[in-house]
Amino acid sequence: xxxxxxxxxxxxxxxxxxxxxxxxxxxxxxxxxxxxxxxxxxxxxxxxxxxxxxxxxxxxxxxxxxxxxxxxxxxxxxxxxxxxxxxxxxxxxxxxxxxxxxxxxxxxxxxxxxxxxxxxxxxxxxxxxxxxxxxxxxxxxxxxxxxxxxxxxxxxxxxxxxxxxxxxxxxxxxxxxxxxxxxxxxxxxxxxxxxxxxxxxxxxxxxxxxxxxxxxxxxxxxxxxxxxxxxxxxxxxxxxxxxxxxxxxxxxxxxxxxxxxxxxxxxxxxxxxxxxxxxxxxxxxxxxxxxxxxxxxxxxxxxxxxxxxxxxxxxxxxxxxxxxxxxxxxxxxxxxxxxxxxxxxxxxxxxxxxxxxxxxxxxxxxxxxxxxxxxxxxxxxxxxxxxxxxxxxxxxxxxxxxxxxxxxxxxxxxxxxxxxxxxxxxxxxxxxxxxxxxxxxxxxxxxxxxxxxxxxxxxxxxxxxxxxxxxxxxxxxxxxxxxxxxxxxxxxxxxxxxxxxxxxxxxxxxxxxxxxxxxxxxxxxxxxxxxxxxxxxxxxxxxxxxxxxxxxxxxxxxxxxxxxxxxxxxxxxxxxxxxxxxxxxxxxxxxxxxxxxxxxxxxxxxxxxxxxxxxxxxxxxxxxxxxxxxxxxxxxxxxxxxxxxxxxxxxxxxxxxxxxxxxxxxxxxxxxxxxxxxxxxxxxxxxxxxxxxxxxxxxxxxxxxxxxxxxxxxxxxxxxxxxxxxxxxxxxxxxxxxxxxxxxxxxxxxxxxxxxxxxxxxxxxxxxxxxxxxxxxxxxxxxxxxxxxxxxxxxxxxxxxxxxxxx
Amino acid sequence: xxxxxxxxxxxxxxxxxxxxxxxxxxxxxxxxxxxxxxxxxxxxxxxxxxxxxxxxxxxxxxxxxxxxxxxxxxxxxxxxxxxxxxxxxxxxxxxxxxxxxxxxxxxxxxxxxxxxxxxxxxxxxxxxxxxxxxxxxxxxxxxxxxxxxxxxxxxxxxxxxxxxxx
Numbered sequence: 001x002x003x004x005x006x007x008x009x010x011x012x013x014x015x016x017x018x019x020x021x022x023x024x025x026x027x028x029x030x031x032x033x034x035x036x037x038x039x040x041x042x043x044x045x046x047x048x049x050x051x052x053x054x055x056x057x058x059x060x061x062x063x064x065x066x067x068x069x070x071x072x073x074x075x076x077x078x079x080x081x082x083x084x085x086x087x088x089x090x091x092x093x094x095x096x097x098x099x100x101x102x103x104x105x106x107x108x109x110x111x112x113x114x115x116x117x118x119x120x121x122x123x124x125x126x127x128x129x130x131x132x133x134x135x136x137x138x139x140x141x142x143x144x145x146x147x148x149x150x151x152x153x154x155x156x157x158x159x160x161x162x163x164x165x166x167x168x169x170x171x172x173x174x175x176x177x178x179x180x181x182x183x184x185x186x187x188x189x190x191x192x193x194x195x196x197x198x199x200x201x202x203x204x205x206x207x208x209x210x211x212x213x214x215x216x217x218x219x220x221x222x223x224x225x226x227x228x229x230x231x232x233x234x235x236x237x238x239x240x241x242x243x244x245x246x247x248x249x250x251x252x253x254x255x256x257x258x259x260x261x262x263x264x265x266x267x268x269x270x271x272x273x274x275x276x277x278x279x280x281x282x283x284x285x286x287x288x289x290x291x292x293x294x295x296x297x298x299x300x301x302x303x304x305x306x307x308x309x310x311x312x313x314x315x316x317x318x319x320x321x322x323x324x325x326x327x328x329x330x331x332x333x334x335x336x337x338x339x340x341x342x343x344x345x346x347x348x349x350x351x352x353x354x355x356x357x358x359x360x361x362x363x364x365x366x367x368x369x370x371x372x373x374x375x376x377x378x379x380x381x382x383x384x385x386x387x388x389x390x391x392x393x394x395x396x397x398x399x400x401x402x403x404x405x406x407x408x409x410x411x412x413x414x415x416x417x418x419x420x421x422x423x424x425x426x427x428x429x430x431x432x433x434x435x436x437x438x439x440x441x442x443x444x445x446x447x448x449x450x451x452x453x454x455x456x457x458x459x460x461x462x463x464x465x466x467x468x469x470x471x472x473x474x475x476x477x478x479x480x481x482x483x484x485x486x487x488x489x490x491x492x493x494x495x496x497x498x499x500x501x502x503x504x505x506x507x508x509x510x511x512x513x514x515x516x517x518x519x520x521x522x523x524x525x526x527x528x529x530x531x532x533x534x535x536x537x538x539x540x541x542x543x544x545x546x547x548x549x550x551x552x553x554x555x556x557x558x559x560x561x562x563x564x565x566x567x568x569x570x571x572x573x574x575x576x577x578x579x580x581x582x583x584x585x586x587x588x589x590x591x592x593x594x595x596x597x598x599x600x601x602x603x604x605x606x607x608x609x610x611x612x613x614x615x616x617x618x619x620x621x622x623x624x625x626x627x628x629x630x631x632x633x634x635x636x637x638x639x640x641x642x643x644x645x646x647x648x649x650x651x652x653x654x655x656x657x658x659x660x661x662x663x664x665x666x667x668x669x670x671x672x673x674x675x676x677x678x679x680x681x682x683x684x685x686x687x688x689x690x691x692x693x694x695x696x697x698x699x700x701x702x703x704x705x706x707x708x709x710x711x712x713x714x715x716x717x718x719x720x721x722x723x724x725x726x727x728x729x730x731x732x733x734x735x736x737x738x739x740x741x742x743x744x745x746x747x748x749x750x751x752x753x754x755x756x757x758x759x760x761x762x763x764x765x766x767x768x769x770x771x772x773x774x775x776x777x778x779x780x781x782x783x784x785x786x787x788x789x790x791x792x793x794x795x796x797x798x799x800x801x802x803x804x805x806x807x
Numbered sequence: 808x809x810x811x812x813x814x815x816x817x818x819x820x821x822x823x824x825x826x827x828x829x830x831x832x833x834x835x836x837x838x839x840x841x842x843x844x845x846x847x848x849x850x851x852x853x854x855x856x857x858x859x860x861x862x863x864x865x866x867x868x869x870x871x872x873x874x875x876x877x878x879x880x881x882x883x884x885x886x887x888x889x890x891x892x893x894x895x896x897x898x899x900x901x902x903x904x905x906x907x908x909x910x911x912x913x914x915x916x917x918x919x920x921x922x923x924x925x926x927x928x929x930x931x932x933x934x935x936x937x938x939x940x941x942x943x944x945x946x947x948x949x950x951x952x953x954x955x956x957x958x959x960x961x962x963x964x965x966x967x968x969x970x971x972x973x
Binding site for chain 1: 827829830834837838841842843844845846847848849850851853854856883884885887888894898899901902903905907908909910911912913914917935936937939940941942943944945946947948949950951952953
């Protein structure tokens with residue numbers, strides 16, 4: 001190819017750098033069934049583990065008899081808490097500073113809790129033997145209601161904490177209390193409420209849901225007794241954290257643990273934590289000297305590994321009579337289940353929930369969150385959102401609609417009136433967050449113009465009139481949501497996990513022929529990192545994206561990083577990638593100057609080359625410079641062309657968006673049809689628009705599932721009643737609406753390439769948008785808040801409660 | 808447990824094996840034949856990650872015993888590519904239309920889409936959505952999967968693919 005005849009634009013296009021819809025590298029293996037997922041792994045002599053689980057929500061374990069299970073041919077061993085105690089592993093630390101039973105020790109605290117771990121020659125025998133473990137239980141009173149957890153006579157969940165008045169996050173006020181966490185200015189907030197013209201107050205409950213990736217959690221542990229080394233393959237969103245935690249728990253030196261996360265079949269937060277299955281597989285491999293595989297089934301996944309939400313948010317807004325918000329107050333009870341195994345940055349027991357002031361200019365605000373223990377599974381992960389951000393967005397966006405209703409204002413107009421203005425950025429919120437950039441009014445206006453908002457409201461009014469006249473049984477709802485996320489955790493001054501600062505990393509090595517490899521501390525679970533990181537490098541270094549291999553997930557080769565969740569890969573590792581590229585480029589520039597016999601400063605960058613200023617015919621391409629780096633470096637310079645960057649972000653990033661949804665509700669059946677859903681996202685600089693759009697589609701579909709049907713529900717005896725796909729709603733292609741996507745671009749000023757992160761925003765904005773649409777359909781009848789999920793039955797019930805059905 | 812002898816054709820090759828009568832077809836394919844393309848996502852026949860083609864029908868191989876496949880002709884995602892090793896038009900379509908993300912549902916989804924197009928060579932969007940409703944995807948929101956099936960249908964029918972206006 002003759003470079004001389006190509007324009008800069010043509011050369012840039014050839015690179016497939018940032019901004020282009022590059023087809024995904026990963027797909028070649030996935031479409032042929034040649035992905036490499038954990039359960040695909042088969043090692044010589046591999047054994048299989050399976051759990052015996054508790055049928056009770058709360059019970060004392062009187063006796064465990066493993067003799068029948070152990071006697072079954074093909075069974076190698078059975079582990080219980082007693083056996084784990086011999087290696088001091090009956091309990092393990094959680095990411096939230098609590099401890100958690102690996103196997104039931106004296107009590108079971110929730111249904112399906114792990115009681116014994118059976119290891120057998122094949123998975124069928126392991127399942128048989130798990131059924132043969134005989135456990136004698138004495139049932140105890142059960143509490144699954146977080147609002148009753150701190151009652152004086154509530155069943156005590158955690159006897160191990162009985163006398164502990166202090167937890168990992170300060171004082172505990174009750175034996176079922178985990179923590180109290182507050183943010184904002186209480187006095188100023190209370191004062192603003194005292195003199196407010198108008199106030200609203202609503203208990204807004206975000207039910208317990210589950211991220212439910214299509215691949216469940218699983219691992220293979222292989223301990224090499226001769227070397228004293230453990231290799232652990234697993235579904236890990238954060239492989240390095242698993243290695244460090246694994247080392248701290250097992251006392252195996254960290255350099256003797258090799259954690260490998262191969263292809264992951266979706267994560268959505270479910271695969272951040274450390275689970276009993278991992279610990280048991282490790283112990284089983286150490287005990288037997290053979291590799292041990294553990295694979296969750298779907299029921300186990302939905303009922304035991306890392307739920308999300310379960311936030312009960314009493315939300316209040318104070319405002320002037322013309323609709324200017326003056327204060328926000330929120331008191332939340334957070335149900336953490338039986339152990340506090342919440343996946344948050346360690347200093348933030350309620351995550352980044354204080355983003356609850358949202359996109360609005362609140363002069364004063366205060367939140368207080370009490371975490372409580374109940375007889376439910378532990379967890380509390382961010383299901384496709386940054387830590388507790390979707391809870392916050394749901395509360396504020398519902399509350400703004402309720403305020404609009406009380407004021408008799410249009411919900412969009414109320415938002416327009418209170419959105420943070422462009423000239424206020426960088427904006428410090430009432431909770432102290434520094435929003436990096438935004439142009440909110442333009443985004444909302446664009447959304448309203450695109451959907452024809454005014455016309456939709458006119459149509460709705462006409463339909464309401466027709467409904468009142470008895471001419472139709474259908475109601476129309478228009479949902480508006482404007483959200484601001486807080487992602488890219490995070491600055492080391494604010495964020496750590498068990499003391500490890502939440503930086504992330506990239507290590508780039510350019511080979512002599514101008515190809516290269518980039519290794520990172522993050523881990524894709526479907527986001528397409530192998531494609532997009534290479535695009536950043538292509539633009540930064542002028543090497544074709546196709547010539548860059550991107551590798552993640554192997555702790556032996558990847559630089560240390562905190563993994564992929566909370567939309568942090570692009571804001572943190574994306575920045576590290578750009579910064580590492582810039583180190584490489586600086587060195588390449590010196591080599592170019594040496595070769596062209598000019599001063600460094602006499603060179604300028606042109607897409608894929610350094611050229612002499614004023615003499616563009618004289619240049620060295622990056623490919624040429626890569627070769628030169630290995631044989632022709634200036635005297636005194638180290639050969640080679642590689643760099644590593646550990647990026648500690650100066651701030652979080654604040655993606656935002658404006659969503660509008662139109663639904664039609666049949667009041668006699670509760671059937672709710674999504675007529676239209678428009679999503680405008682601003683994630684700053686866009687790396688691959690095709691992948692962004694795909695992420696938005698997927699996130700909206702998850703939001704649709706949550707808002708319209710998902711709930712992990714417990715009956716009062718502690719039985720999970722929605723523990724399989726028979727009753728836990730996952731949308732199919734039939735129910736899923738068609739999505740319209742759009743964007744504005746407001747780069748982050750503090751990020752090297754201006755990117756803010758994307759993928760979780762549709763969950764954050766989508767859930768309140770659906771909820772607002774359904775609520776809006778009924779608002780003219782005086783209804784203020786119908787809680788999620790908005791399935792047909794509940795919607796029918798809501799209509800019934802409003803007296804819309806003939807008696 | 809006594810084993811049963813079975814003979815079946817998998818991806819064009821005759822396979823003989825001894826299996827426990829209770830062994831599920833998905834485990835037989837994945838663990839005995841090392842065909843790890845079809846995946847396991849549930850145990851209630853809902854997710855469709857294990858979908859394979861059996862005697863011209865889409866079946867969920869997690870809810871069928873290997874012995875029930877005795878004498879059958881089975882095609883998995885590994886048998887989809889063209890004889891010369893190039894991608895099947897549906898495989899190409901999923902990549903072109905960004906119809907996959909984590910890739911876990913993809914083998915089942917493509918296998919199902921293949922059968923759908925055998926049954927109906929020119930399906931409407933509604934027919935595609937209904938036709939793949941036994942296969943769950945947690946990543947894509949289906950919109951681009953629908954597009955991929957339309958793209959493949961157009962290509963198989965020798966007509967130009969036109970993206971519907973959004």
